[in-house]
Amino acid sequence: MNERQRDLFLWVWSQRRKPGQTAIGIRGALIGAAGGVLFTLLMSPGAPSSVPTYDTGGQLLGALSEHLRMLVLAVPAFAGIAWFLANRVYASQEAMYQAILQSGAQVPTQKPEMQMSDRGPAIAVGIAAAIIAIFIIVLFVMYW
Structure with a gap:
């Protein structure tokens, strides 16, 4: 860190x-x-x-x-x-x-300024979570 x-x-x-x-x-x-x-x-x-x-x-x-x-x-x-x-x-x-x-x-x-290199892992996790959420929503829609 x-x-x-x-x-x-x-x-x-x-x-x-x-x-x-x-x-x-x-x-x-x-x-x-x-x-x-x-x-x-x-x-x-x-x-x-x-x-x-x-x-x-x-x-x-x-x-x-x-x-x-x-x-x-x-x-x-x-x-x-x-x-x-x-x-x-x-x-x-x-x-x-x-x-x-x-x-x-x-x-x-006060809150420290973050650089793009510090935010990269959080952005990757957010994208992965969004993809998983989309798949779950698609499964629910297909099931009902």
């Missing part, structure tokens, strides 16, 4: 760490819970096969019970995983931040 990258990390992390580890963990859990809801909407089965097809009320209740069961299982699981990962990332970033500060570096007062 060169000096510009170090200064950028110090400045960005000094801004992002302000809410605290608890708030960031809760934010991660909420995002995970939303992922659990989305997972349930995408993956829930319909009514159980034991419900006759002519029983419209049973079909509806059977489908709702299956959706609720998956929702009750998926939301806490996704929220817990996201909370754990958010806390882990926070702890690792904070450890790196404290180690850099202990080595004698100072947090810059």
Whole structure:
């Protein structure tokens, strides 16, 4: 990591760490819970096969019970995983931040200027993420 990258990390992390580890963990859990809801909407089965097809009320209740069961299982699981990962990332970033500060570096007062060579890896990751997102969207459109 060169000096510009170090200064950028110090400045960005000094801004992002302000809410605290608890708030960031809760934010991660909420995002995970939303992922659990989305997972349930995408993956829930319909009514159980034991419900006759002519029983419209049973079909509806059977489908709702299956959706609720998956929702009750998926939301806490996704929220817990996201909370754990958010806390882990926070702890690792904070450890790196404290180690850099202990080595004698100072947090810059304003955001450092980045050069194109510093932004190259981020641009490459952004392009790869966009391509993956396009493929996922195409698969969803083809499926539905």
